[in-house]
Amino acid sequence: MGHDHGHDCCGGDAPARVEQALGRLRASGLRVTEARRALLRALAASRVPLAVDEIHRRSGRGKADRVTIYRSLEAFEQAGIVRRHPLEKGRSLYALETPGHHHHHLVCRACGAIERLEACDAGPIEAGARAKGYTRLTHVLEVHGLCPRCSHG
Amino acid sequence: MGHDHGHDCCGGDAPARVEQALGRLRASGLRVTEARRALLRALAASRVPLAVDEIHRRSGRGKADRVTIYRSLEAFEQAGIVRRHPLEKGRSLYALETPGHHHHHLVCRACGAIERLEACDAGPIEAGARAKGYTRLTHVLEVHGLCPRCSHG
DNA sequence: GTCCGTGCAAATCATTTGCACTTCT
């Protein structure tokens, strides 16, 4: 798989998003390297969140080792530059963080198509968690189903 | 039970729940073995969802091999007898399915404490997915954070 | 008697870690 089926999901002006991300790197005290440029380019160019393996495959020149990609992504996630989408089976997908655009994804179990879901009603739920004294909240919300094409059976 | 921190979550009348589960096993054409009794007893006795390792540890006599527990749990999940809660890092927790009691969990990243979250506003989100033609919808919603005790570190 | 369930060993597979080397600032 690894194709961008489904409809637009994480799209936008790729070069601009890369620049914005690089700016945030510097602002966070993170260093800018060719490996990281390639990584961010791959993310910015994709309309859907990518797995580490996929990022590795799509990083043309300046391609970094998978291990380095893992480490960079973790740093980027901490800095709020990249958003991680944990999947059911322990894998994760990554996408550039789009501030003020919190959303989740609808994943087809059969063909892997991913669509963006705009609504996110987790606000009240996280509020409840906060009321219990929990901090540093994050949430995982994935909707799985069969897309129209795969539903016919 | 050093691991059942947090408040009640999946409690109930344990023996009765085991019997109910066994009945469902038979109804689904699954066989009843001592290993499976022990497994269901462990789940029924716990107030929180358990990891496979924890189930293995808590299954007194009749304790089955971890592999068998994995295989049984998968069969039980298919049959709707057990509910799987996928966590961030690829692990899963399991609990007896409680029909008509859909809820999610609040998990502490540091100590693993689990609390029940009553609210589930996924209705509108799944409606959106249905509107896109998706069928057989399921969703995973887990809220992660640091519990009050762990927030001080 | 048949399958299904079980145990053991070994395989997976994404992710993580140790350590020495290189590069950014």
Place this chain on the structure above:
DNA sequence: AGAAGTGCAAATGATTTGCACGGAC
């Protein structure tokens, strides 16, 4: 210079699979 980033090899750890045996129905 000095901290941060990188690569390779090897470790991890939950989960999965192959295969032969044993028990449920």
